[in-house]
Amino acid sequence: MMPKLRTAVVVAGAALxxxxxxxxxxQASPLWPMPSLAEPISGRPRAxxxxxxxxxxxxxxxxQLRLEGHGLPRWEPGAHLxxxxxxxLVRQYSLCGDPEDAxxxxxxTRLVGDGxxxxxxxxxxxxxxxxxxxxGPRNRFPLVEAPSYLFVAGGIGITPVLPMLRSLAERxxxxxxLYGGRTRASMxxxxxxxxxxxxxxxxxxxxxxxxxxPDLATWLGGAPKSAAVYCCGPEGLMAAVxxxxxxxHLERFAPRAAAGGDVAFEVELRRSGRVVTVPADCTVLDTVxxxxxxxxxxxxxxxxxxxxxxxxxxxxxxxxxxLTDAERDDSMLICVSRARGDRLVLDL
Amino acid sequence: xxxxxxxxxxxxxVETERIALKARKVSFSWEDTxxxxxxxxxxxxxxxxxxHLLLPAGERWFVHVYKQVLxxxxxxxxxxxxxxxxxxxxxxxxxxxxxxPHLRELGLDPTPYTAQVDWMFEKLLGDxxxxxxxxxxxxxxxxxxxxxxxxxxxxxxxxxxxxxxxLDRRGADPVMLDLxxxxxxxxxxxxxxxxxxxxxxxxGYRRRARTxxxxxxxxxxxxxxxxxxxxxxxxxxxxxxxxxxxxxxxxRQGLLPSTGAMLRSVPAxxxxxxxxxxxxxxxxxxxxxxxxxxxxxxxxxxxxxx
Numbered sequence: 001m002m003p004k005l006r007t008a009v010v011v012a013g014a015a016l017x018x019x020x021x022x023x024x025x026x027q028a029s030p031l032w033p034m035p036s037l038a039e040p041i042s043g044r045p046r047a048x049x050x051x052x053x054x055x056x057x058x059x060x061x062x063x064q065l066r067l068e069g070h071g072l073p074r075w076e077p078g079a080h081l082x083x084x085x086x087x088x089l090v091r092q093y094s095l096c097g098d099p100e101d102a103x104x105x106x107x108x109t110r111l112v113g114d115g116x117x118x119x120x121x122x123x124x125x126x127x128x129x130x131x132x133x134x135x136g137p138r139n140r141f142p143l144v145e146a147p148s149y150l151f152v153a154g155g156i157g158i159t160p161v162l163p164m165l166r167s168l169a170e171r172x173x174x175x176x177x178l179y180g181g182r183t184r185a186s187m188x189x190x191x192x193x194x195x196x197x198x199x200x201x202x203x204x205x206x207x208x209x210x211x212x213x214p215d216l217a218t219w220l221g222g223a224p225k226s227a228a229v230y231c232c233g234p235e236g237l238m239a240a241v242x243x244x245x246x247x248x249h250l251e252r253f254a255p256r257a258a259a260g261g262d263v264a265f266e267v268e269l270r271r272s273g274r275v276v277t278v279p280a281d282c283t284v285l286d287t288v289x290x291x292x293x294x295x296x297x298x299x300x301x302x303x304x305x306x307x308x309x310x311x312x313x314x315x316x317x318x319x320x321x322x323l324t325d326a327e328r329d330d331s332m333l334i335c336v337s338r339a340r341g342d343r344l345v346l347d348l
Numbered sequence: 349x350x351x352x353x354x355x356x357x358x359x360x361x362v363e364t365e366r367i368a369l370k371a372r373k374v375s376f377s378w379e380d381t382x383x384x385x386x387x388x389x390x391x392x393x394x395x396x397x398x399x400h401l402l403l404p405a406g407e408r409w410f411v412h413v414y415k416q417v418l419x420x421x422x423x424x425x426x427x428x429x430x431x432x433x434x435x436x437x438x439x440x441x442x443x444x445x446x447x448x449p450h451l452r453e454l455g456l457d458p459t460p461y462t463a464q465v466d467w468m469f470e471k472l473l474g475d476x477x478x479x480x481x482x483x484x485x486x487x488x489x490x491x492x493x494x495x496x497x498x499x500x501x502x503x504x505x506x507x508x509x510x511x512x513x514x515l516d517r518r519g520a521d522p523v524m525l526d527l528x529x530x531x532x533x534x535x536x537x538x539x540x541x542x543x544x545x546x547x548x549x550x551x552g553y554r555r556r557a558r559t560x561x562x563x564x565x566x567x568x569x570x571x572x573x574x575x576x577x578x579x580x581x582x583x584x585x586x587x588x589x590x591x592x593x594x595x596x597x598x599x600r601q602g603l604l605p606s607t608g609a610m611l612r613s614v615p616a617x618x619x620x621x622x623x624x625x626x627x628x629x630x631x632x633x634x635x636x637x638x639x640x641x642x643x644x645x646x647x648x649x650x651x652x653x654x
Contacts, residue, residue, distance in 0.1 A: 043448030304438030
């Protein structure tokens with residue numbers, strides 16, 4: 001009889017203690033005892049809302065926008081932003097303001113007459129007070145550590161280079177810039193660039209109407225092997241620089257065929273060992289499904305993520321609204337996104 | 349053996365007509381939705397708000413699992429249904445996800461809770477490191493069965509919200525009601541897909557019962573915890589509490605599903621002749637989708653771009 005009673009008392013006491021402990025634990029943290037994901041996915045803002053606070057023409061045909069918002073993410077020189085225009089078009093613009101400024105982003109854009117309509121919209125429909133959605137910033141043109149730097153910028157291609165120059169000038173690093181444009185009046189930021197040079201002759205300005213095309217061969221000829229080379233500008237300029245310096249860092253501010261809508265490109269399906277051509281009026285998904293009918297897809301509008309595929313090589317022109325920046329580095333939604341270059345390699 | 353019998357007596361769909369499932373790309377603007385979107389009734393508001401906590405992660409998980417099942421489907425029609433189902437679920441997940449930043453702006457940060465739900469669906473129920481073959485297939489079947497059980501409840505709730513006229517009478521926010529009813533209508537519309545897929549992939553009665561028990565217990569656990577979380581953290585309530593009594597009372601008033609209906613749904617799913625098409629009305633769902641402001645706007649926008 002006695003031992004049984006004692007057991008009962010001990011068990012009851014233990015249960016009471018356990019209950020109190022659990023209660024206290026719950027009071028301290030009501031959502032105990034489930035673990036949580038370190039970087040939550042749900043409820044993450046997809047896009048930031050910014051307001052255009054200034055819209056000014058800083059050179060012939062070049063408009064600079066100041067986009068104000070709250071607590072904007074920091075960025076590094078070379079970064080760009082996805083701007084969702086009022087019509088729903090998404091365009092990428094390099095950031096050219098102050099990276100430390102968390103209250104505003106600055107971008108500059110040139111009006112391209114035959115472009116895909118993005119620049120025309122920025123010039124004509126976007127006004128101070130317009131609210132826009134932005135995504136990013138992302139950087140695929142980062143400033144690497146190097147003993148010296150060479151920059152080749154063509155026209156509006158100066159935008160990602162400018163913050164790099166500012167940061168290098170602050171560190172007093174060794175750099176040189178070749179900046180070309182059609183006319184001096186059409187080349188933005190000339191004054192600031194001359195100020196950054198501080199009269200030390202590191203900047204070569206070449207306006208086509210005065211001096212013709214820049215002499216790349218001579219200018220790049222004297223470059224030390226260890227220098228980091230950056231180029232942003234028209235396709236022809238970048239190709240010419242890449243031919244002479246294959247290690248160059250390039251930034252395309254528009255897919256290879258920006259003018260006149262989509263173009264055809266090649267897709268290699270590496271695991272199946274096939275190569276297909278995606279016609280201009282056809283999606284990657286349709287083309288791939290003709291070869292591999294089992295390829296998963298669903299909404300075909302770029303929001304469900306079912307058709308996401310890993311991209312092994314090639315630059316992607318992302319046109320979905322779903323993928324995060326990290327996911328965009330090596331995957332794409334093949335139902336809407338296309339190639340920026342003329343070739344993609346998919347892990348299919 | 350048991351599942352052979354089950355198929356012989358057969359859970360059979362009652363409707364022969366089938367509709368093609370199509371994802372509608374909806375969008376809602378939340379600027380004008382107040383914190384207590386059922387006026388003067390924080391408990392009802394927050395109990396329904398728990399949907400926004402569970403669905404973004406949950407439906408993302410559905411999509412993730414179903415993508416892996418696609419290669420195992422040998423029935424072409426079912427395959428098409430599943431493809432449509434995935435797109436609809438993905439849109440549901442995003443539509444509810446967009447409510448969360450709005451709640452944060454109103455001073456009710458859901459992140460502590462959603463981070464846990466994210467953990468559950470991404471880690472606990474995610475792709476585990478399993479040897480390829482039997483173990484991987486078992487885990488996939490188990491998850492397909494879980495989704496079928498959960499879809500039983502989403503269809504139940506969808507059917508309920510389509511008929512919850514009391515919410516209109518209380519002046520609930522029209523945008524939120526449209527989100528819930530658009531979602532509910534699509535759930536009713538595709539209510540058979542998850543169950544048909546489960547029958548196609550496995551169909552075992554024991555697995556159905558076991559996963560139902562897991563899903564039901566987890567849903568009850570998560571739901572009461574979510575309602576408590578919202579009530580305690582609501583910045584406008586001094587001593588916010590959630591209790592089962594409140595739930596039962598609201599159920600009787602028609603503001604929330606009634607306890608009786610919830611209990612009756614249990615034997616329904618566990619019946620060997622159960623098929624989701626026996627419950628809810630496709631016509632009602634399709635009729636709502638034809639009049640839902642968000643769904644109509646989505647269809648118009650798509651025709652505009654096409």
